[in-house]
Amino acid sequence: MLKIFNSLTKKKEYFIPLTNNIINIYICGVTVYDLCHIGHGRTFLVFDVIIRYLRYKGYLVKYVRNITDIDSKIIYTANNNNESIEELTNRMINFMHNDFSKLNIIKPNLEPRVTSYINEILNLITCLVEKKHAYITPNGDVVFSINSYKDYGILSNCDINNTYYNKVLSKNKNYPLDFTLWKRTNDNHVNWISLWGKGRPGWHTECAAICSHLFGNSFDIHGGGIDLIFPHHENEIAQAICAYGGTYSNIWMHTGIVKVNNNKMSKSLKNYCTIQDLLKLFDGEVIRLFVISSHYRSNINYELDSLLKSYKSLRKLYTTLSYFDSSKFNKDDIDSQCAQLFFQAMDDDFNTPLALSILFNISHKINYLRTKNNNTLAFKLANTLKQLASILGLLNHDSSYFLNQYKKNFSDLTKINKLIQKRNLARKQKKWDIADNIRKQLLLKGIRLEDYNNNTIWFTT
Numbered sequence: 001m002l003k004i005f006n007s008l009t010k011k012k013e014y015f016i017p018l019t020n021n022i023i024n025i026y027i028c029g030v031t032v033y034d035l036c037h038i039g040h041g042r043t044f045l046v047f048d049v050i051i052r053y054l055r056y057k058g059y060l061v062k063y064v065r066n067i068t069d070i071d072s073k074i075i076y077t078a079n080n081n082n083e084s085i086e087e088l089t090n091r092m093i094n095f096m097h098n099d100f101s102k103l104n105i106i107k108p109n110l111e112p113r114v115t116s117y118i119n120e121i122l123n124l125i126t127c128l129v130e131k132k133h134a135y136i137t138p139n140g141d142v143v144f145s146i147n148s149y150k151d152y153g154i155l156s157n158c159d160i161n162n163t164y165y166n167k168v169l170s171k172n173k174n175y176p177l178d179f180t181l182w183k184r185t186n187d188n189h190v191n192w193i194s195l196w197g198k199g200r201p202g203w204h205t206e207c208a209a210i211c212s213h214l215f216g217n218s219f220d221i222h223g224g225g226i227d228l229i230f231p232h233h234e235n236e237i238a239q240a241i242c243a244y245g246g247t248y249s250n251i252w253m254h255t256g257i258v259k260v261n262n263n264k265m266s267k268s269l270k271n272y273c274t275i276q277d278l279l280k281l282f283d284g285e286v287i288r289l290f291v292i293s294s295h296y297r298s299n300i301n302y303e304l305d306s307l308l309k310s311y312k313s314l315r316k317l318y319t320t321l322s323y324f325d326s327s328k329f330n331k332d333d334i335d336s337q338c339a340q341l342f343f344q345a346m347d348d349d350f351n352t353p354l355a356l357s358i359l360f361n362i363s364h365k366i367n368y369l370r371t372k373n374n375n376t377l378a379f380k381l382a383n384t385l386k387q388l389a390s391i392l393g394l395l396n397h398d399s400s401y402f403l404n405q406y407k408k409n410f411s412d413l414t415k416i417n418k419l420i421q422k423r424n425l426a427r428k429q430k431k432w433d434i435a436d437n438i439r440k441q442l443l444l445k446g447i448r449l450e451d452y453n454n455n456t457i458w459f460t461t
């Protein structure tokens, strides 16, 4: 039976859907002001695998992932680019869909844009004001009063009296952690009419309004990156339960952080790694294998070497399959012992590293059986490997396509890595001319290097 770690109770729990075998699941989506990065890739790949598995087990999964198409970063970026909000968000949404489709991430059943849910958001805020969970500040914003909800902090365990949380005192709010539901604005382009004047919704309000509208006051699973636990998800719970009662989400799932070359990813550190950058170098399945080689709750570190390792591992599996006629593979004839081990791993809070190790064991067995000319069993296991991998979204390519597409690129990547090592050695020995020549040589090939602490990160130009 499936067990899931619930961030709300901080333990693994047996999973029982609220309604028969229907699962309502909501994942906080992307704020579309820039290209998606590897952190987005990780979160949505993880939930892609989880949803594939739940569907494989026979659940009817209704998967909703919102798009935040209005917020201060979007307004700032559109103004900076001298384009309209719609132009910017539509462009970024197209990029996002393109990135996700190359990563073979399944589409959500619904992908609500916040700007299409303003009425539901206003209904939620009205309800909170009427029930005295929200108040109007002197500058006209509508703000949620966290002291009006006794369970505030239930998800994040935040201590609301801790000075860390209270260091930003706002003269407009009664309490520092009170958060904005409706932001009064004067901007002509980005506002909606409300009972409290022209304005736009605060970020935390959209997900609570969309979930409550689509799923009612209780649903099965809510997920997102771990950085959203506080304050975003904490605030969602407070609003939804105060307005509509119920439990809101029964299970909360959070994906760990992605670091880049052991540093926090940020634009100021110039190690911002977009999905587009990665897809220039690797097939989507390589990125997928890299992501699910770690458990979804652990933090992961992106560096080129790890992707190369994933590439080599995936190559092994495709090589194993390349000896068989894939047109004869079928969904039914799988080895039950292997399948059982695989399902046990996935049933234990989606333990993908363990599930992958079972796939690699099957691959070893197949190669051994081939040397013994035991082709019938080898074929059965190859079929099993293909079917189980497809639950994880892997081994969907034709083997010969995968094994040939990288011949050129892979030797390029090895070459780039060797040149970077040579340059780092030259820099250590203070041979600046040699180091600089290597940098220029790579630049001519469209590879730009950035040095940060002891790491060298490279980008395609």
Ligand SMILES: [Zn+2]
Pocket (backbone or CB within 6 Å): 027, 028, 029, 207, 232
């Ligand atoms: Zn959200």
